[in-house]
Amino acid sequence: MRAVILLAPACLLFAACQTQPAEIAPQGSAPAMSTPVGPVVGPNGEAQNREQHEADLDPYAHDKIALQDGRRLFVQYNCYGCHGGHGGGGMGPSLRDEDWIYGSSDAHVYESIAQGRAHGMPAWGVQVPSEQIWKLVAYVKSLRSPEEPDPPPHEQ
Helix, strand or coil: CHHHHHHHHHHHHHHHHCCCCCCCCCCCCCCCCCCCCCCCECCCCCECCCCCCHHHHCCCCCCHHHHHHHHHHHHHCCCHHHHCCCCCCCCCCCCCCCCCCCCCCHHHHHHHHHHCECCCECCCCCCCCHHHHHHHHHHHHHCCCCCCCCCCHHHC
């Protein structure tokens, strides 16, 4: 009888060691995570549908005052430190050319500013309010256009 009493807890302990709860990931792997990907948030905190027309997406597109604010923010946040004084490039890529690595739509430019990009573009979405990011988008999209505030001297 004494052997049965000592053997029973040992069997239970052995059986418990052989099973893993379903919610624990296999050893050496990260648990599965779901990262939702959704629409870009607009200046009022409302989700914007990516399928919308570009002019509808950026609420400041073609707004002369917002373009000037975007230029001011471009300087204030030292964007010119990497992208050049008028977005012509430097350590960072040119914002004046037609070749865009991550896309040139308003949503793509917004995401590049807010979320950052590999190889040097920091994510500004945590530090810069969405309204200001949209004004930066409007300014960047105005480069090389007649709407550009304060264009470089050779383009005036």
